[in-house]
Amino acid sequence: MENLTKILAGCRRRDRKSQEKLYRQFYPVLFALCRNFFEEKHDILTAINNGMLKVFQNIDQYEPAKGEFFNWTYTTVRNAALTLLRDRKTQTFYYEEISDYMGFESGENPFEQLAAGDIHIYLLQLPVATRRICGLFYLDGFSVREIAEALRISEGTVKWHLSESRVRLRTIFEKSL
Structure with a gap:
């Protein structure tokens, strides 16, 4: 795999091949992220694509001193997925308000010991x-x-x-x- 620094330099020049390499490098992790928000593959891909478009458009705003590029990209794609969820007026989810009889226990994180x-x-x-x-x-x-x-x-x-x-x-x- 090509050096991330070279790929980012190409992305800053708006080089399509560099953008494709970056997209392919992060795709598996971003797909897993967006799969937590959506069931349909189309929606997952829309969220990834919206997020990566923002990454490519705003790549000059990334500051290495503030953190790793992957974390910045991950956050951008996650926010794009949340925005897509909010903007879907036709999509309805069943939410039930909590009431006193249901209770809310704040137990331990159930994922602590899992891979x-x-x-x-x-x-x-x-x-x-x-x-x-x-x-x-x-x-x-x-x-x-x-x-x-x-x-x-x-x-x-x-x-x-x-x-x-x-x-x-x-x-x-x-x-x-």
Whole structure:
């Protein structure tokens, strides 16, 4: 694989071959990221493409002193996926508000001792909305408030999905033992 520095230099010159090399280099990880947000391959690819377009358009704004290029790209694509979710007016998800009888327990991170490949296998067994919120909270480290603001839902709904993900994952983990 070609040196990332050379590829980035080509991308800054708007060289299409360099852009393609960068896209192909990060594609597997970005596909796994966007798969947490969408079920349909078309939607996953749309989110990746929207994010990578922003990366290519704003590549001159990347500052190496602020962090690694991959992290900057990952964040840009994740934000593009969140934007795509918000902009979908016709897409409806079932959200249930949390109420007192449901409870919300803030247990440990259920993914702490799993390998990265295992985590995605388990996450794919969750409903899309629950998977999305679970990934943002446990894998990306967003707070309940940040998730609620990004998805434009109430904090109670986020808490319900987190509680639901723990219940469902507990069942899945017990079956796999």
